[in-house]
Amino acid sequence: MFSSFKGLGFPQTTQGGAAPKRGPRLWPVLLALMLGLPLPSWAVTCTNSNGNQPYPLTFTFPSPLVVDNSMDDGEVVASITITQGAAGGGGYSTCASDTRLWYEGIGAYTLVGRPVYPSSVEGIGIAIFNYSPPGGYFPQMSDRSGASWVVNSSALVRIDLVKTGPITGGSLSGPFAYSTLKFFDGTSFNHTVYQFSGSVPVVLKNPTCAVTTPDVVVNLDQARIGDFATVGTTLKEKDFKVSLACSGGTAGTKTEVDMSLADRTTPANVSQYLSLTSASTASGVALQIVRNGSAISFNPTVNKFKVQDVLPGNSTVDIPFKARYVRTGTITPGKVQGIAVFTMDYK
Structure with a gap:
């Protein structure tokens, strides 16, 4: 921009008749004038x-x-x-x-x-x-x-x-x-x-699990009436398990697995004795489901128990139980059948 003013000026006389010198003597004045001009404003509202x-x-x-x-x-x-x-x-x-x-x-x-x-x-x-x-x-x-x-x-x-x-x-x-x-x-x-x-x-996200054994059939061995010495005597324990397949989960998380059992024949039953179904012909006996050495009380509303915490990487969870006979009174020989329904709760 300044280059367009190059060489502008007025001739000046010097002593000795020297040729007048031309030069940008007005640069300071032009700068001052230029700096004093209003510039366009781009501020917009x-x-x-x-x-x-x-x-x-x-x-x-x-x-x-x-x-x-x-x-x-x-x-x-x-x-x-x-x-x-x-x-x-x-x-x-x-x-x-x-x-x-x-x-x-x-x-x-x-x-x-x-x-x-x-x-x-x-x-x-x-x-x-x-x-x-x-x-x-x-x-x-x-x-x-x-x-x-x-x-x-x-x-x-x-x-x-x-x-x-x-x-x-x-x-x-x-x-x-x-x-x-x-x-x-x-x-x-x-x-x-x-x-x-x-x-x-x-x-x-916590690990998730699904039951892989939705129907478990346990066949107890035949028992002799004479082996049931008194009321409360238990016989013929047999192992069984409920299995879960688990997956997923973020490091540092866990899923608590809880479980409960209900008596299908007598849903209000909260005792440790599983009622016999109408297909049973024996009397004076019942069935028990045992976990960790103790008989489980039925009814999912009041008798829920913790199974374990599932961590990421736990792919299979087996929940061990035992089933057995228990004498409840005077025994009549015959067929014994009971049905329990289990419910899993994850949190």
Whole structure:
């Protein structure tokens, strides 16, 4: 810019008749004049119908959000795809000059197969995909400029919660991204804010189990009446087991396995004697189910017992029992049959 003034000046006379010298004698004056000129201002203001606050786009995830630390980094923990209208978006922003619309998450993103922004929970990041032009993952810039911007209620957006490392648990809450109107002077105006609906607890996944022996038949050996010396005498114990197949779970978690037994013939029975079915022809005897040397009391409402804690890596759990006869009175010989129903409870 200054080079266009090179050589400007006025001829000056010096003693001795020397030729007048030409030079940029007015540079300081020109600089002063130039510095004194008003420069154009790029500061632009915007308004909207939401009290000049960004329009909220709210996303609802399952609560609590159960996650598994055994997932690989980069895998999607949970995802939601909805329109901005369904997320509560609506309205418009108007500016005094053309702007560009930028889509950016909060914080510095890292590349985990795509740009992933941090969340409030260690090990979970957020990737935002915009289906509208220009399309793609945040961050991105609109493919046009303008002074008026509408929150497009039909525009689709996808929020991916991505595993980025060991997940510690906690809660997802608050804003995680903005669409921002940016001006030439570097100032900006938040157009929309992307946020979680309330607080979403993040719970580490516990091991899960399923019964692999839903029907267990125990055939006791025949007993002699004379061997039942007195009421309460027990005979002919036989081992059996209930088995579970367990899998999954995050390091540091466990699943408590509880169990209860009910008397199918007499559901209200809370004693240690399993009633005989109508198919039985004997009398004066009952059946008992024994665990760890003690007869189990029936009724799942009042007589639940703990089996064990299942940890990640426990693939098979066998629950050992014994079945036996017990004398309850004067014995009549015949067939003995009882049916117990077991219920598993996991927590």
